[in-house]
Amino acid sequence: MTPINKQVNKAISAFQVPIIDVSSDEAIFEGEGEGWDAVVVVATSLADIKQDEISLLAAHASQIDKRVGKSATLLFAPGLAGGRLIISPVVDSENEYCDVRIFAKAAREGIAIAKAAGATKPLLVVPAVSDKRFANAEQVAALACGQELWQPLEAREANSLSPSLEAIGLLNTAIHSVLINAAEAGRVLARDLCGTEPERMSAIGFAQYCVDAFADSGLAVSVIDQVELLTTQYPLLSAVGRSSFGVERHHPRVVKLEYVGEGTICKTLFFAGKGVIYDTGGADIKVAGSMAGMSRDKGGAAAVAGLMKALSILKPKGIKVVAELGLVRNSIGSDAFVTDEIIASHAGVRVRIGNTDAEGRLVLADLLSHLRIQAQTSVNPQLFSVATLTGHVVRAYGGYPALVENSAAKRQDVAESLAEVGELWGEPFEVSRLRNEDFDKVADKNGAADVVSSNNGPSSITARGHQYPAAFLIKASGLGDTTLAFTHIDIAGSAVEGDPLYGKPTASPLVALLQFLKLSK
Template sequence: MKSVNFVDVKDESAIFDGQGWDALIVVTHTLKGIPVDEVRLFAEHAASVDNRVGQSTCLLLAPGLAGGKLIIAPVLQVDDDYQDVRIYSDAAKAGINMAQASGALKPILMVIEANDERFQLADNVSALACAQALWQPLEKREAGKVPESIVEIGLFTSNKRGHKLSAIEAGRQLARDLCGTEPERMSAIRFSYYCQAAFEGSAIGIEVIDNIDLLIHDYPLLSAVARASFAVPRHHPRVVKLEYCGEGEITRTFLFAGKGVIYDTGGADIKVAGGMAGMSRDKGGAAAVAGLMKTLSLLQPKGIRVIAQLGLVRNSIGSDAFVTDEIVTSHADCRVRIGNTDAEGRLVLADLLSHLRIQAKSAPHPQLYSVATLTGHVVRCYGGYTAMVENSVAKHAKVGVHIQQQAQKWGEPIERSSLRREDFNKIIDPSGAADVLSSNNGPSAITARGHQYPAAFLLKASGLFDHGLHADLPLPFTHIDIAGSAVEGHPHYGSPTAAPVVSLINYILEG
């Protein structure tokens, strides 16, 4: 299954039968706002004889229109102050699902935006929502169990946006495949192969570190997590390095660390009471970063450089597993006491960030990020939303504010959390034997400030703490926790969302 391609449709004649399109989906808060007279009159007549039209998603037989099918997907509650542009997403998903069920393969999407700043990008958001609804799992596709599906959507628009949305969706498709696929089909090794295939011949440079001795030396915390997997060759860890360098003078540099825990058993602190179900999605951070790079490879913006490292490991159980109380020295020469082996993601990220920190020192206007399905606490705190935790430098530069603004407009809302002194107190090793303690020994979901204090650990264990607001070289760092937003629907096996690809790419493009 290819990612959905969006095509700009500017000629009104395309919505009529005989132009190659086979359905018209109208996403609107009012039938009166439909800009094409024939379509508006048809919809209003249908509403006069059926009260459901304009109140619930309906398919109308419409001779003369594309494929003879007119689908009205109403947008409700536009006057509710607490709603946002996702009400358009909801309507668009209902509309595209009905089109797919009717047998349509090439529908046109027409979106009528309410006159409200909240809905300024409703047409873009609706298009991406359609693609999200159409995604099918990689395993199902490879088994040949997916019937012919919609792979092209016409966008009835006066703007040139099809190329950008197609590029965003190609990145999201890659991210969903990497995140949502089971841990043998998408092991660390096969994850790296999938990335190599995705970026072959593209503007993205890729390097895969597969030598175990080199990983142990250069990524000691990551290798501690992976240690029990060394006995099983197909479960060996990988670090994937990706780089995009745009044309012209580089004025901004973005550096991303992606958590790719292929399967998280919890290690020696094993997950219990069914807690392991869905843990193949603990690679959502690395998946999202890979998806972001895919979109960059297609849009190829000028003047920016984007560097990414993906840490791919399996947190296995075995006689050689790392254990609580162990002290491991990070790449940044920080001595870390392991507090809980189920807090493995921050260990993986810390080594990646240490390497990125070194690269950031000589980069023009660098910004560093970690992206991870990191804590149950962020779900307890914010439900299905992404959360950001910034260091003092990023907060001063309002990095989170600007990302949040893009996220809100594009229907991928993000919450901002603050990093406080208590968060650093939590990572003090009471024994004094180590520089930091990685975590407490309880689940993050029941730990006070359970999604904030891991950012304090990342700063200390990666060496970024020494690049604060008053340092000779301040480095902005933002930790992005997507544990609540990486999947929608079923908590274990729902569809991956590819969050926060849409927010990040638009933040990067907008400058």
């Protein structure tokens, strides 16, 4: 494989804006500490601010500018770091339907003002609050700054961009910045992989970017690139990419990643990531402009890769994490797979193709089949698939990802536990229930095949359009013949923020999964 960029790992860490713990209030003053040049306060009210100097300035300013404490405002503050004080209020904190993301919103507004004002080393101040909903407000606010400051890989490469800030200080935090910086390193990788255009981040480019990003990480990394191995070991994935085999630069790849923590392994987690580099819809071609943005159909694989990056830095003990990323282009051409074909999965399940635009579940089924085999001899295994899978999940839940679990995972409260963690870390989920009707929906009614991949209509107008694909995955991967816990995560609504076609990738649900792994031992 030809290296695309041998400096990827360095580039990711160099572009990341580091978070630095700051223990002394003296850092808020001009000329003190590490040369901080702005103070950004993210608070639910001016009364929450503990530093007298900041509190007095803010209170005085609020008497002459009614915006202070109500909207993000830059104040001239002689004597404070850089002479800049930015008060970015957390709005609606008493609303019981709000969650910790209100701190993320305020932090992004504040750091954007600091950047626009010319600051390069702002100091972030997030006063603690007693409400348990906001227990992780400091971490969530700091991570939100990373989301705000990230710039696309194409722009960084084309314009030789450097990070917009040198560092962000986190004042008087009761936490340690190692976790935040590790999570953000993973999110930078995930955003790069998800958000970059389909030629720069082809399956080959995506795979090489991962190889470079995990150099010297301690993770086991391998790439399947031989056509014969792909077609025999990943037959459904290869069917999706069949038309792409005629174009060498579009050939599929499978990336395998493995993290093994020190000490006795108490739990093993397996992740299958959907990495459809570009989804034309295949023979069931996307029409009326709906092909735009389909280079982001690799968000699941990107998030899983980012999760593994964070693990490689944090090195939690006692867990093993195995991931397979299926990277393929759903191309149009004379050799494209078509609806009505019957193709045997890696698990030997005969799949009737219902719609070539329902390609992601085919990729995941083969990955899960390989992971299933490993899981059956592993310690306390749990399996997950992560994918931008359906339009229906966006129709049903908007920007929230869905968790759909099998009965074994439900007995272990996997979805409920993950949803609880996500709520506290600013990546909330909706929990969907898998039902018998979902399995009926994927049954091949004439018996020629064991299972049908989908109906022939858009998922967004199909009843239970994001739930029944989990039933297909269970059947086609062979998981239905086991007692293994499996949870499907559909991130079609959360992988990108704002503009669904060209908005900034979020790396969702990397942070929630990272915290879940820490708690799952």
